[in-house]
Amino acid sequence: MAESVETAPAAAPDESTAQEQGPSAYVYGIVPADVQVSDDARGVGSPPAPVRLVPHGEIGALVSEIAIDRPLGTPDDLMAHQQLLDATAAEVPLLPLRFGAVMTSLEAVADELLAPHHDEFLAALDELEGRAEFVVKGRYDERTLLREVLSESPEAAQLRDEIKGKPEDATRNARIQLGELVSQAVSAKREADTENILDRLAPLSVLTVVRDPSHEEDAVHLALLVERDRQDDVREAVDEYSQQWEGRIGLRLLGPLAAYDFVLTAGQEGG
Structure with missing residues (x-):
């Protein structure tokens, strides 16, 4: 279409x-x-x-x-x-x-x-x-995110200690390894956090699309096709998560927007 x-x-x-x-x-x-x-x-x-x-x-x-x-x-x-x-x-x-x-x-x-x-x-x-698109965007707080990763990964914490205060040239391999560990940890967190909020928002939506992250610190990037009479329910749910994730993830709800993410799937709800 x-x-x-x-x-x-x-x-x-x-x-x-x-x-x-x-x-x-x-x-x-x-x-x-x-x-x-x-x-x-x-x-x-x-x-x-x-x-x-x-x-x-x-x-x-x-x-x-x-x-x-x-x-x-x-x-x-x-x-x-x-x-x-x-x-x-x-x-x-x-x-x-x-x-x-x-x-x-x-x-x-x-x-x-x-x-x-x-x-x-x-x-x-x-x-x-009677429907419109809304987009939920969330980005991790950089310092909070790093603290989480280091507290949950002894290997990452050890590499961080090895690097601290040493020249870049002398710790190049350790820095590369730490970067890979952090990247993997952020990807896992993004997947878990996206699934968490999607469980709350999907029942309020006609269709949902998980967008690719646009930034390495993106936590959530969702597109929702929403009945206009459920817009307030969606806003309320996003507000709940904003409070729950305060200081960890900054959430924004954008919309109503043109339904770019759903012009291909609007006729395929039952598929």
Whole structure:
């Protein structure tokens, strides 16, 4: 499903071709056709371009016009893309497209994107009705983490004592060995802590995804697809763990967000 949503960024033509073709269509995501787009909704571009809906049947695409000879990828563009999708997903079902999806015209959006995949997109939107993505991120406190590892591993503690106060060159092998022990210990802790909080959050969620760590000190990185009427339950559960892990793991709950982690699996709950 999601693979067919993603369209490749258009290659920039020469100036004369761009003038003949006119502006292209930057596509943000797929929504139900009855979604009302605010007059002040803005997307990528400098100045930010107005966002409109291109409808087809029971679905539509959120788009804005963009000159394809203009480079994409500035921090402002990325932020505009993310903010528009997250704000939309907080209110209505949304299939988000990855940053940089450009089609040759508004007509191409309807004819080449929406029409061939109308039924697939509509079914996926139905699955996301009343649901949004939340992300739980947790990072270990570095000092607390090291104390835990050293207290639980006599071998690591011994290596730490051997290294202490000695030149790096003289203790290179010991430092490498200690680093490997710490890394293995952190991986084991991450797995245990993730399983711990997932046991609490999974019953409150429709679907869950364990994300890969984005930092060596990441403790938890989860994506949750949540019914909107259970958002408060999820926040309460994360608050409980924030208190339980205070001084050890700093937890954050992000959302509601566009359901990037679930556009492939929204129709496969029973699989």
